[in-house]
Amino acid sequence: MINDNFFGRRRSTPTRPVPPGQYLEDGFPVLSAGPTPRVDISTWDFSIEIAGEIAGTWSWKSLNSLEQTDMHTDIHCVTKWSKQDTNWRGVAIDTLLADAQISPPDGYVMAYCDGGYTTNVPAKDLMDGKGILAHTYENEPLPAEHGGPVRLFIPHLYLWKSAKWIRRLRFMEKDEPGFWEGYGYHMYGDPWLEQRYTGD
Amino acid sequence: MPSQREKPWRVATVTAVKIASTRVKLFTLELPSGGNFKAGQHYDVRLTAPDGYQAQRSYSLASSPGDTNLIEIAIELIDNGEVSSYFHDSVEPGQRIEIRGPIGGHFTWKPSHTKSSIFIAGGSGIAPIISMLRHRYAVKNNSPAVLLFSVRTEDDILYREELESMSDNDPSLQVITTITRGASKDWIGNTRRIDRNMIDSALVNTGVTPESAYVCGGSGFVESMANTLLDIGLDFKQIHIERFGP
Structure with a gap:
């Protein structure tokens, strides 16, 4: 439906296309459903759970001793903003699985975070360099309001899948909804298919 | 769960436009069905230009849920905001707008809520909170509640008369209310940003x-407010937040 007299402002010229329904944002808006957790890095750890067993646990120090992966990428938030050419560093999920000598299971993964947030993602979307545990943004420690000290980062999906304040990944055979998915947000969340809400 | 249903784009008709402050207009939309x-x-709004360019934004509902197809959204004019400026400059009663919703489920209030509550709004962030307070008032829910409302100027006190009337009658x-910039000499309320002291004394006094x-x-x-609420001892899960804009 055409809106008469609407032409849009198209503020920035994208260096490459943005997904449907998105606009370019120069800043870095903060979105979260609750307060920013107060995370003590000295006791922080991250674990991977498979079939009810903890298959690997990493401290802040051991995470940083692993091979580090850089990502240069665009990010897309379901609240309609996108940001191009962002730079992240962290540890690939592939690297963690290799470190724990785990062969990656099929199926799905639930991410658990400080503050109680959860989100689900197919396991294959974390593999082959597609998912990292990010701790650095634009060469600085990831700010707490953006998910620091460590957030899951899966930029090919809407940003709510890149769970802030990540503490655990649980592999599961069947898909289950996480926090926003239970409120009607899409189970997968591909920005290029505009999978914002259930049924999209 | 109703929120799990598909949410197709639908066409709503604007039935009223009201100036609420220098920068905020209230738009009443009539949905084709089911309010x-x-x-x-919130609802998503989509505008389409003649060449196919589209822009979407989300707007919280300010009206009270009820037996009606009418919803109200409060739109603040954002500098260079392509959607807000279109609404402010071009949208009049009778016009049709594409919308989808309702969306969201964490930042919600239901009449079954019996807990005592603190509501904290900054500027146009009052929109979803006035919806909660209107609903609370309409169903005569009398669980203890306090609203702290921070605005820049007196002109920005949206829903002022309605809030006064609600608190007078309940x-x-x-x-x-606190006015953080340029309160007039006649203003007898707070004139600083909401801080821990203001929250503490509000809770003691009420x-x-x-x-x-x-x-x-x-x-x-x-x-800042969520951090202060953690400081005064609220638990993480008791604090529901909704952020507007960057």
């Missing part, structure tokens, strides 16, 4: 011990 929602939820609701908190406003405002 059910939970207080605190002893269980206390409304405290006798409210909050079991749940709803905070909405600009991102920095919400971050």
Whole structure:
């Protein structure tokens, strides 16, 4: 439906296309459903759970001793903003699985975070360099309001899948909804298919 | 769960436009059917230019859920905002707008809510909170509640008369407004940003011990308020937040 007299402002010229329904944002808006957790890095750890067993646990120090992966990428938030050419560093999920000598299971993964947030993602979307545990943004420690000290980062999906304040990944055979998915947000969340809400 | 249903784009008709302040207009939209929602939820709005360019934004519902196809959204004019400026400059009663919703489920208030609550709004962040307070008032829910409302100028006190009337007629609701810039000499309320002292004294003076908190406003405002609520002892899960804009 055409809106008469609407032409849009198209503020920035994208260096490459943005997904449907998105606009370019120069800043870095903060979105979260609750307060920013107060995370003590000295006791922080991250674990991977498979079939009810903890298959690997990493401290802040051991995470940083692993091979580090850089990502240069665009990010897309379901609240309609996108940001191009962002730079992240962290540890690939592939690297963690290799470190724990785990062969990656099929199926799905639930991410658990400080503050109680959860989100689900197919396991294959974390593999082959597609998912990292990010701790650095634009060469600085990831700010707490953006998910620091460590957030899951899966930029090919809407940003709510890149769970802030990540503490655990649980592999599961069947898909289950996480926090926003239970409120009607899409189970997968591909920005290029505009999978914002259930049924999209 | 109704929120799990598909949410197709639908065409709503604007039935009223009201100037609420220098920068905020209230738009009443008539949905083709089914106005059910939970207080605190939002709708997505989509505008399409003649060449096919589209822009979408989300707007919280300010109206009370009820037996009606009418919803109200409060739109603040954003500098260079392509959607807000279109609404402010070009949208009149009778015009049709594409919308989908209702959306969201965490930042919501239901009539079954019996806990004492603190509501904190910054500027146009009052929109989803006035929806909650209107709903609360309409169903005569009298769980103790206090609203702290921070605005820049007196002109920015949206829903001022309605809030005064609600708190006058409902002893269980206390409304405290603070004007952070340029309060007139006649203003007898607070004139600083909401801080821990203001929250503490509001809770002491009203006798409210909050079991749940709803905070909405600009991102920095919400971050600061959520931190303060953690400082005064609220648990993480008791604090519901909704951030407007960057």
